[in-house]
Amino acid sequence: MSDAPGRAGIRGWARDLVLGVRFAVTGGRRGWTRTALTSFGVGLGVALLLVAAAIPHAVENREGRKGDRTVNTANSEKLSAGSFLFAQANTSFRGDMITGTVFRPTGNGRTDLPPGLAALPGPGEMAVSPALADLLASSDGALLKERLPYRVTAGIGEHGLAGPGELLYYAGSGTLTRASADGEADGFGQYAAGNPIAGVLLLIVVIAFVALLLPVAVFIGTAVRFGGDQRDRRLAALRLVGTDRAMTSRIAAGEALCGALLGLVVGAGLFVLARRFAGEVILWDVTVYPFDLVPSPMLSLLILIAVPVAAIAVSLFAMRGVSVEPLGLVRNSAPHPRKLWWRLLLPLVGFVLLLTAATATTLVGSETIQIALGATLMLVGVTALLPWLVETVVARLDGGPVAWQLAVRRLQLTSGTASRAVSGIVVAAAGAIALQMLFGSVQGDYTFTTGVDTSRAQLQMKTDTRDGSAASELVTSYQRTTGVDRAIGLTEGLIERPGPKRGEEKGHPFSRITVADCPSLRMLVKLSSCKDGDAFIVDEPAHLRTFAYVPRPGEQVKLVRTDETGKPGANAAVWRLPATAREVKSIVSPVGEMTAGVLVTPSAIDAAQLPRPMARIMVKLDPGVKDAAEHVRNTAARLDPLTSVTSLESTETDKQFASIRSGLFAGAAATMALIAASLLVSTLEQLHERKRLLSILVAFGTRRSTLSWSVLWQTAIPIALGLALAVVGGVGLGLTLLMMTGTAVADWWVFLPITGVGAALILLVTLISMPPLWRLMRPDGLRSE
Known part of the structure; x- marks a missing residue:
């Protein structure tokens, strides 16, 4: 041999490694079986490493598409001719979140389109994602159709969706106003600055990557040592024909290198196969498109180099403790x-x-x-x-x-x-x-107690109404809904003192007025007695007062009217608080809030006088009725598609x-x-x-x-x-x-x-x-x- 024992040059290393590769692929059926097991084992690890290397790109693409479709409100003060009103109309169906946005063009120019749409849906029309279209077309989607009173006229393309399983729709409206809309804009593509990850959460991420990827590395190191007994017998035969110990170790490393190289090919194949079906896999409500799973070039290069090098290193390290002699094996001693x-x-x-x-x-x-x-x-x-x-x-x-x-x-x-x-x-x-x-x-x-009492209510609806009488009608509609055990209805408006404001009232001159029946009021305040026609004033310590203005019994108040922009109007009605109004103390409501202001029963005030109040309904569901929550959401959508429906949870x-x-x-x-x-x-x-x-x-x-x-x-x-x-x-x-x-x-x-x-x-x-x-x-x- 041209190289001294144990001191082979580059040519000697290459020759011995190639010889080991030849042994790995020319060892007959048993040799091929061993090589196949090694390459498959390494391939599994490589495939998972490639998936991990593709995660940053997938996350970046998902967030980028979400940002591209976000309504851009940065230019809301100077809108172009293509302006539009928009309102979020998200809902939930059997635990799955459905994201929706309602539009109404207000300008006289061409309206900008969110990604994935060829045209903005007209009034009464909507464009849906493929997953939502499949859900609506299925038997399970019959209940959901009642909640989305729009005609499907188009689909949303891939570049407008975060993932293939996302449930998303865009709808057109002819009745959306500035008061009911979330805002007015003229384009899309607003990227919100993400919050930096806190130190403890980043620590969790770092440890998670180590804990999840280290088993992959361990397994790759184990896989390249498959077939140890047969390998030792073959190496003993090589020692018998004249190879020295160093050359024997390099040949063994060559066999491991062969398994690692084939493992890279197998791993790449498994990754491509998994990538093809990635869109059909849903893990904790997260889906990705196959084209999102693109491994980082630098990480891919690192895997391509590290796996063969690790195979050689592991094999040489294992051979250090093995003394393969021409006539015997270390495992026999x-x-x-x-x-x-x-x-x-x-x-x-x-x-x-x-x-x-x-x-x-x-x-x-x-x-x-x-x-x-x-x-x-x-x-x-x-x-x-x-x-x-x-x-x-x-x-x-x-x-x-x-x-x-x-x-x-x-x-x-x-x-x-x-x-x-x-x-x-x-x-x-x-x-x-x-x-x-x-x-x-x-x-x-990172888990907060909301204070919600889920034994008293599981859903809460909020919607703006034209007047107090319309608000009171909503409670009846919810009470008659299938699956509702009890509905707590509140009609909430604003009041202020007529004439000039006093001191602290100048900054916040309003107070709240809440109209509800006695059973509903008992959920908000502590009452010794209550009958229709009564009125109450919540007694709060000065340092805990929610509103600066606190009316007194018998005092005249102004029922604040709001115009289409949501600002207080001029022609507000005047109402006198009954002289029999009593001071009461607030208790925690079913939604975990403390009530403030004036509370009155329906007979104490003409509900029609309340200008544009908000109706708030808290619903306790009947646990014996299937899909009770879905029936309530359908009622909310029928009464007002923009109704805010919140699932009440005790923790967040x-x-x-x-x-x-x-x-x-x-x-x-x-x-x-x-x-x-x-x-x-x-x-x-x-x-x-x-x-x-x-x-x-x-x-x-x-x-x-x-x-x-x-x-x-x-x-x-x-x-x-x-x-x-x-x-x-x-x-x-x-x-x-x-x-x-x-x-x-x-x-x-x-x-x-x-x-x-x-x-x-x-x-x-x-x-x-x-x-x-x-x-x-x-x-x-x-x-x-």
Whole structure:
């Protein structure tokens, strides 16, 4: 050989790597099977990495299309000839959000169009997204059709939608006024500046990326080491014909390189296949178009380089502890005990890196990299401890049933293979436990109590009316709606003192007047008695007063009229507050608010005198009626398509926090799917390696059930130890993250469901691997080629 042993130049490296590649693809059926398993395993990981690399582009495209269709109100003071009125008419149908906008042109020029439309819908017409069109055409959409009283005349194109599953419509109106509209504009394309992510939320994002992508890297490292037993026998033969140890290691690296390169091709193919069907997948109400999933060129290049390099590095690292001799294999002799010190050093260094970043209130630049590196080292350290733990524990196991002894003996001989097979579960479980601890402890800062009493009302409707009499008619309409148990109706207007204003009244001279029957008023204020004709004044301490103007009993007030622009008008009616009006104290209403101002029963005032009041109806639904909420929304749309319908919830979650949580769930689902597939591939690879041994055992009279139980124990022992290690490592990382955020542990038992999912996953994979196991135990496994 031209190169000195162990000191090959570039040409020597290239020659040996190419030779390893040739062995990988010319090893007969068994060689091809091993290479196929390796390339498929690497391909799964590469596909998920490509999906992760495409997420930034997909998010940017979705947000860009949303921004392009947002009404631009920046020039509302100087509108062009193509101006229009607009109003949001969003609704919800069986938990799905439907986004709608109503338009009415007001200028004499050509009106600008939102993206995806060829023409603005005329009065009574609407353009709908494909998903909404399918919903309306289905049997489930019959109830929704009643709520959208428009004729579908057009569809919305892809460039006007955030995703293929979005439910969106644009409608035209001939009755929309400036008072009922949300505003007037002349174009689209207003980008709202996004709020920067808070330090704690950014910390969650960083840890989530580490926890979700690290199992992918671990699995790729495991996949390139498939077929270890056959590889060692082949390398021993090479040593017999004259190769030195360094050359043997490089040839082994070449075989791993072949699997990695083919894995890149397989991964790209799987990504293209997944991308094709991406539009049909809905994860936590998020959909993307296939053309959105374009991996970042820089990240793609990094994957293209890192996977082959990692394959070579992992193979060379594995060969450092192997002494392949011409006449023997290292696996036939007792292996050296695994070193513990460096395995403990990794999480210790990660812990120090995380703690030194604990004072950062916002994460930018090097701090983000430091935290990502620290979390990675802690999780990698947990994974690195697993082989040592398995080796140490199984070395002390002895006795028991035959199946148990077969499993233990196999683990004592080759515990590294079993440890590698479950390392992905360990790192994923540890990362998930840490994230759940962090989520559980900080979610209180991003989840707010609204004060809503959902036992008294589940929906609230608000709409502007022409006068008080029209407002009172709405309550009757809702009360008669299918699925309504009780409707609380309030008619709310404004009053002010006639004549000059006093002191503090000059800044805010109005007070509120609320008209409702006695049962409804009892939901707002504390009443000892109430009958129709009574009037009440809410008594509030001066420092808690909502309105500066507080009328007194018997005092004249002016019922404020508003014109089409919503501003107070001149010709307001005068009404005298009854002298019998009593002062009462406000209580928390069903929607969590405190009432202020004047409250009167219907007979105390002529409702028709109230100029343009707002009708507010709170509805308690009948739980025994299916789609009760949908019937109420239909009534609201029939009475006024622009009615604001709000679902009352006792808690509210910060939008950024909710978005990150949804993204984490979607990523966790993809990672768990990869882990399940990787475990199955690893199990099949191990069974294929032991095909001849299994057939020999059966031929000598070993029961198939005994061998099946031995395979189960071989998986269960490393998994049990791995999950225990994941709990310790995950809780340790979680506590470190909580120290960084200065929060306390909210739940010490968050690891139970995560370990349960891991155990169930192992059981599922084991059951799926049973049929191939039984086929491998047939006598034809004794044949040699």
